[in-house]
Amino acid sequence: MEPSELSxxxxxxxxxxxxxxxxxNIYVVSLVSFLQDTASEILYPVLPFFVTGVLxxxxxxxxxxxxxxxxxxxxxxxxxxxxxxxxxxxxxVASGYGISAFGxxxxxxxGAWPMVLASRLTxxxxxxxxxxxxxxxIADETTTTNRGRAFGMHRAADTAGAVVGPLIGLGLYRAxxxxxxxxxxxxxxxxxxxxxxxxxxxxxxxxxxGKRQPWSAQGLPTRYxxxxxxxxVFSLANFPDTLLLLRAKDLGFEFSGVVALYVLYNLSYAALxxxxxxxxxxxxxxxxxxxxxxxxxxxxxxxxxxxxxxxxWVLFPxxxxxxxxxxxxxxxxxxxxxxxxxxxxxxxxxxxxxxGGLMLAGVWAGLAWSGTGRVPFLISGITVAALSCALLVARxxxxxxxxxxx
Numbered sequence: 001m002e003p004s005e006l007s008x009x010x011x012x013x014x015x016x017x018x019x020x021x022x023x024x025n026i027y028v029v030s031l032v033s034f035l036q037d038t039a040s041e042i043l044y045p046v047l048p049f050f051v052t053g054v055l056x057x058x059x060x061x062x063x064x065x066x067x068x069x070x071x072x073x074x075x076x077x078x079x080x081x082x083x084x085x086x087x088x089x090x091x092x093v094a095s096g097y098g099i100s101a102f103g104x105x106x107x108x109x110x111g112a113w114p115m116v117l118a119s120r121l122t123x124x125x126x127x128x129x130x131x132x133x134x135x136x137x138i139a140d141e142t143t144t145t146n147r148g149r150a151f152g153m154h155r156a157a158d159t160a161g162a163v164v165g166p167l168i169g170l171g172l173y174r175a176x177x178x179x180x181x182x183x184x185x186x187x188x189x190x191x192x193x194x195x196x197x198x199x200x201x202x203x204x205x206x207x208x209x210g211k212r213q214p215w216s217a218q219g220l221p222t223r224y225x226x227x228x229x230x231x232x233v234f235s236l237a238n239f240p241d242t243l244l245l246l247r248a249k250d251l252g253f254e255f256s257g258v259v260a261l262y263v264l265y266n267l268s269y270a271a272l273x274x275x276x277x278x279x280x281x282x283x284x285x286x287x288x289x290x291x292x293x294x295x296x297x298x299x300x301x302x303x304x305x306x307x308x309x310x311x312x313w314v315l316f317p318x319x320x321x322x323x324x325x326x327x328x329x330x331x332x333x334x335x336x337x338x339x340x341x342x343x344x345x346x347x348x349x350x351x352x353x354x355x356g357g358l359m360l361a362g363v364w365a366g367l368a369w370s371g372t373g374r375v376p377f378l379i380s381g382i383t384v385a386a387l388s389c390a391l392l393v394a395r396x397x398x399x400x401x402x403x404x405x406x
Contacts, residue, residue, distance in 0.1 A: 023141045026150050028200045029134060030157035035194035036097055037158045039104060040123075041165030041266070042172075042187040045259045048246045050116070050180050057113040059246055059373075060366040065113070066240035069120035070362065074355025076128025081348010084133035085341060093137070094198040096130025099123075101191035108184035128355075132348035139335035139343045140204055145281060147335060151328035152277020159270035159323075161190075163263055170259045178255075220346055224337040228353055231330060234293065234387055235357025237380040239365035244303065244319070247373050251309045261316045268320025269327075276325045277332065285333040286391060292325025293388035297381045304377030 051057045051065065084092055103123030110116045135151075142150045169183050176182045248258050280288040299319040302311060331347065338346030365376035 020143060020146045022146065022150055022153060025141050025201055025204075026138060026153060028197070029138060030154045032093075032097065032194050032197045032201075033134075033154060033158040034161040034164075035190045035197060036100065037161030038165040038168070039101075039161075039187045039189070039191035039194065041162040041262075042169040042183055042190075043104065043107065043165075044162075044242070045166050045245060045255070045262045046169060046180055046183055047116075047242055048249055048258075049255055050184075051113055052246070054180060055110070055113050055116065059243075059369045061113055062242055062246065062366065064363060064366055065117050065120055066242050066362045068117065068359060068363075069124040070240065070355045071359030072121050073124035073128035073131070074352040074359060076125055077132050077348045077355060078352035079348070080129045080344075081132030081136070081351065082345045084136050084344035084348070088203060089133035089137050089344070090198065090201050090203045092133040093130045093201070094195060096126045096128070096134075097191070097195035097198055099126030099129060101188060101195055102126075104184070104188050104191050108181070108188065110184075128351075131351055132344050135331050135335070135347045135351075136344035137201065137203065138331075139347070140340075142335075144336050148277035148280035148285065148329060148332040149274065150277070151332045151335075152274040152280075155273040155277070155324070155328035156270050159266050159273060162266035163270060165190075166259045166263050166266070170256060173255065173259075219342050220338060220349075224334070224346060227333060227337060228350055230387070230391060231350060232353045232357055234384060235354045236361055237383045237387075238296070238358060239361035239376065239380065240358065243362070243365055243369075243373065243376075244316075246369075247303055247377070248309075248312055250372055251307075251312065253309060253312070261312055264313065265316040265320040265323075268317035269323045272321060272324035273328055277328045280329045280332060285329050285336070286395075288329050289326050289333065290388050290391040292322050292329070293384050293391065295319070295322035295325060297385035297388060300377045300381035300384065302381075304374045304381060 047066075048062060051062050052059060080092055080096070100123045103119050103121075103126060106119035106122055107116060110119055138150050138154055139147065165187075168186070172183050172186055173179070245258050245262060248261055253261065276288060276292075295318055299315050299322060302315040302318070306312070306315070330350070334346055334350045335343055361380075365373075365380075368376045368379075
């Protein structure tokens with residue numbers, strides 16, 4: 001952190017200084033993520049229908065595929081986060097996006113669900129490789145007076161791709177006579193473009209680049225590990241979003257309706273990410289994150305309790321509010337808590353823990369689906385409601401003092 005920062009690094013104080021302008025690299029990274037997410041989100045609403053319909057796999061397999069894929073990404077994130085503190089970050093980011101593009105080509109070739117698993121594993125290896133160094137580049141370009149805003153900008157651009165992608169997919173689905181396979185090939189195009197756009201990033205030097213250092217997370221402060229514990233507990237209740245789409249399918253929505261719901265969710269997410277990040281620069285990130293968990297609990301309880309399809313038009317944008325209030329904010333929170341020379345490591349460990357929890361959540365939710373899927377939603381909703389309340393009142397959990405310069 002810069003000496004001029006008076007930040008809410010630990011969750012308590014209001015920032016006194018005016019926010020700084022966002023740099024060119026923030027916008028370039030946001031463009032790269034927009035292109036990649038456009039590719040990914042052409043595919044994402046298709047997966048429940050492609051895996052369970054075209055390929056004939058049961059819902060438990062869908063949960064297994066997404067859970068294992070995210071677990072693979074988690075393992076990569078821990079390593080790439082540390083590596084990004086010791087090496088140049090841009091090559092790691094470029095390699096990650098390239099590998100993900102290759103994974104999307106494998107999905108287009110899939111003829112059975114094990115091939116889908118292989119493609120998702122490849123795609124998630126790329127995601128794991130690029131995520132922490134990309135987030136570290138954003139953190140390096142900011143201070144705590146504008147870090148939430150920068151991550152909010154990035155998440156908004158990324159999620160705009162999640163609006164454009166499904167709409168492209170839906171248009172192509174109609175144009176090709178309701179065929180899924182052409183969508184899988186079209187998604188490769190923006191994926192390749194995103195890998196090329198990475199080279200527009202101008203990486204700035206960081207403290208340990210090129211130096212021989214042990215692969216260790218020592219040096220991260222105690223309050224970082226406390227926050228990480230909270231994020232890890234939450235991740236165990238946060239299963240993959242494909243299961244939300246499967247719930248919509250089970251309630252009677254056809255492919256077009258599921259895509260429309262997913263676009264509505266992403267519109268809410270994209271519209272609120274930048275304001276949420278900006279607010280977290282001015283008040284406690286802990287409070288913003290806890291409020292986001294409250295929205296999560298409401299949405300999940302709604303998914304579990306409702307038997308009326310019309311309620312999903314309310315629940316999906318409500319779920320988008322949760323994501324907007326937590327995704328970029330949690331990354332800014334973690335970056336605030338880490339010294340500059342360990343930001344990549346801190347972000348990588350955070351991503352690994354969250355992704356590992358998501359993997360376990362995907363497996364247990366898939367196994368507990370039992371027809372309608374109501375039970376896992378109710379369990380997660382009740383658990384996260386309690387966590388949200390605890391986080392709102394537990395100011396001592398993450399500290400309340402001003403951060404010191406690092």
